[in-house]
Amino acid sequence: MAEFNLNILGCGSALPTTRHLPTCQIIDLRDKLYMIDCGEGTQLQMRRMRIRFNRLNHIFISHLHGDHCFGLPGLLSTLGLLGRTGAITIHAAKEIKNYMDPILAVFCKGLPFEVKFNLINPHQHNLIMEDRSVNVYSIPLKHRIAACGFLFEEKPREAHIIRDMVDFYKVPVKKLKDIKQGDDFVTEDGEVIPNSRLTTPATPPKRYAYCSDTAFNPDMIPIIENVDLLYHEATFGEDEALRAKETFHSTAAQAAEIALRAKAKRLVIGHYSARYENISVLKEEADKIFPDTILALEGMVIPL
Structure with missing residues (x-):
């Protein structure tokens, strides 16, 4: 049983490439699965990484850009074909209903399970989900549309x-x-x-913060301070700093600066622009500020 693992299924940005898939992560915590974003190719990556579909009960969508949610319809359809009967909950801003209701009505009629929606306010830092293993909080981000990250705080274990x-x-x-x-x-x-x-003493509880997509946003620092692992988008390098500002994204150096100020124990960067065939330049820029930054790669499993 995984204690607390982060699975990287996709770490590219909006434009598809043969190098990276759109954004998706799965947290494996005490034998429960929690999905964060669901880009195209998610269910194929679950197959490749041997992630069991039936253990997934919660999906968190950061914002309604396609590279973060276009995989949802196919995934739900597959869960129906696999005979799932237990409800699944999608946590997202209210706009998720405008996207999913017609799809569920046309393409997912007769699903043998209920699709629930927990509508959250992406502009506020709130507790949005709680079970016996974890508390999940929203992290307001700074993007072109309403977007929020997610903070997963493991609940204390017994001695x-x-x-x-x-x-x-x-x-x-x-x-x-x-x-x-x-x-x-x-x-x-x-x-x-x-x-x-x-x-x-019990093993100290772990904390993981997911922050994608966002411009440089120091306002998030009090929320993510001292996290064990921080995932922060690093769409661009410093050569495209102006482009990052225009599109409300971050550079690798800015991601590292957030990690440094937040006193994060480790940093993972991802959401790479398609223009970077060699993403090592992004790691080099981040390492200058926050040494030993991890480059997210598809198929990677990071234990907390």
């Missing part, structure tokens, strides 16, 4: 039981859950055994 100590004090099985959650143990003789003697 680890020290098996030898539990056996030594003859702790009943029914008490283990309470001890994992911090309780002390009282023996039959009334002796209080401190929790610290029975457990080791």
